[in-house]
Amino acid sequence: MLQKARKNAKDNGYTNVEFRKGDIERKIPVEDNTADLVISNCVINLTADKVACFKEICRILKNDGGRMIISDLVADREVEEDSVNPEKWCSCIDGALTKKNYLDSIRKAGFKNVKILEEKPYIGDQVDIAGEYKRRKISSLLVKAVKD
Ligand SMILES: C[S@@+](CC[C@H](N)C(=O)[O-])C[C@H]1O[C@@H](n2cnc3c(N)ncnc32)[C@H](O)[C@@H]1O
Incomplete structure (x- = not known):
């Protein structure tokens, strides 16, 4: 990649871009407080x-005005640990938190002004094949949050 x-x-x-593995x-x-x-x-x-992810993002953002805009899937309920399907985890489905837990995780990491910019139903092919969409309501969430 x-x-x-x-x-x-x-x-x-494109001379103003750099790719790092992390x-x-x-x-x-x-570095801390630089993005x-x-x-x-x-x-x-x-x-x-x-x-832990949101804490890492918070660490690298500038203290004054550093912000993140993140898109992820959320679900109306979480999958129990012992019924996680690795394929569905890799399709961003089984690792999806509820919207509340997702937003709470952002706040727990230290972010302020957590705002949903967009929320729409997610109907992916892989989800349909797995029949998952019938079992759980899955949405795509676009969130903005500020460090300070
Ligand atoms: C579903 S793809 C999304 C790729 C891209 N953001 C896009 O929108 O097309 C998931 C990406 O997350 C990366 N990834 C998964 N776990 C990661 C981790 N712990 N740290 C960094 N990247 C990770 C994978 O390497 C992969 O490139």
Whole structure:
């Protein structure tokens, strides 16, 4: 992925981008208090500890005005740990928290002004195949939150 991203940037003359390898749950390879904005789409849902991810994002954001805009799936109920299906976890489905728990995780990590920018029903092909959509209501959420 990194090789491909670097090649695409080079081929298209994007000289103001850089790709770094990191683990959002443990260590984002960015210094404390340096980022103006963090964006993410359907990554945090794949992790086991959402609060740890949001704490890492909070750590790298600037204290004055640092913010994140994050998109992820949420569900009307969570899957019990012993019935997690790895394939559905990898499709961002089984790791989905409830909207309340997702927003609470953001606040627990230290964010303020947590706002939902958009919320819409999610009907993915993989979800339909698994019949999951009949069992749980899944939505796509776009959230903005500020560090200070
Ligand atoms: C569903 S894809 C989304 C990719 C991209 N954001 C997009 O919208 O097309 C999930 C991505 O999350 C990355 N990912 C999963 N767990 C991660 C972790 N703990 N730390 C960093 N990245 C992770 C995967 O490598 C993958 O690129």
